[in-house]
Amino acid sequence: MSIPESDFILQASDLSKSYKSGSRDIQVLQDVQISVMRGQTISIRGESGSGKSTLLNLLAGIEIPDQGEVVWNGTPVSTIAESKRPGIRASYLGFVFQSFYLIPELNTLENVVLAARIAGKSPKEAKSLAEHFLEELGLAERLQSRPDQLSGGERQRTAIARALINKPQVLLADEPTGNLDEKTAQRVLDQLLSVVEKHQAALLLVTHLAGFASRTGTQLHLEDGRLV
Ligand SMILES: Nc1ncnc2c1ncn2[C@@H]1O[C@H](COP(=O)(O)OP(=O)(O)OP(=O)(O)O)[C@@H](O)[C@H]1O
Ligand SMILES: [Mg+2]
Structure with missing residues (x-):
């Protein structure tokens, strides 16, 4: 039995991406297909440089594929006006970046609040949600700290709170526990899995x-630019 189209929350077909390195083209991804259902959890492994972060950037619409199409909840990203993408992206997906990308001038609370404001939440609701997620991730005592005053693991947990605040339908997480000690990494993974289960969000980890x-x-x- 085939699965109805609408059950796929995220799809990509024939995705190819190459980068120029001097005069050489490096083919990073080649004809990658992926179909993600509501609530599905998927892990992606691969050697350093195999294109994992590139793939997540394409799926998030942050980078544009050379070929192929990314489809968010039935809508091809290429058909969404560029001016509308940030707002739609903010409500549709959460992204924990490998290098966090926190805003250095903003404290922990403000970094997380900002994501909710971009998705259209009121200042009051944004603040209360941000406090809730930051508390859950053990950062209640760090709300006023700026990223340069946080440890690597605290920054990572701030980035996770920011990715979760809009209860996204899809969570893309790029080595979200890479800087954490084993015990904290386990706890953060448990939290990620329980949040995605609670909200029936899909996870690409x-x-x-x-x-x-x-x-x-x-x-x-x-492997070799292809997903297997
Ligand atoms: N903006 C860019 N310009 C040129 N080359 C790039 C760019 N971004 C990535 N690359 C190259 O594309 C390849 C894939 O990079 P990517 O960051 O996707 O790998 P990765 O699988 O996430 O690796 P890691 O496990 O180390 O994070 C690498 O060879 C990288 O050097
Ligand atoms: Mg990477």
Whole structure:
């Protein structure tokens, strides 16, 4: 039986992406296909440089593929006006970047509030949601700290709170526990999995840890530009 189109929350077909390195073209991704259902959890492993972050950037519409199409909830990203993408992206998906990308001038609370404001939440609701998620991630005592005053793990947890605040339908997480000690990493993974389950969000988790990958329903590998 085929699955109705609408059950796919995120799809990509024939995605190819190359970068120029001097006079050479580096083919990073080639004809990548992925179909993600509501609530599905997927891990992606692959060697350093295999294109995992590139793939997440394409799926998030942050980078444009050379070929192929990314479809958010039935709508091809290329058909969404560029001016509308940030607002739609903010409500549709959460992204935990490998290098966090927190805004250095803003404190922890403000960094997380901003994501909710971009998605159209009122200042009051944004603040109360931000406090809730930051508390859940053990950052209640760090609300007023700026990123340069936080440890690597605290920055990472701030980035996770920011990705979760809009209760996204899709959570893209690029090595979200990479800077954490084993115990905290386990706790953060538990939190991620429980939040996505609670909200029936789909999760794409990039990790190099087999133990973490085994906790997702589907396990994929990126090899030679292809997802297997
Ligand atoms: N903006 C860019 N310009 C040129 N080359 C790039 C760019 N971004 C990525 N690359 C190259 O594309 C390849 C894939 O990079 P990517 O960051 O997607 O790998 P990755 O699988 O996430 O690696 P890691 O596990 O180290 O994070 C690498 O060879 C990288 O050097
Ligand atoms: Mg990467």
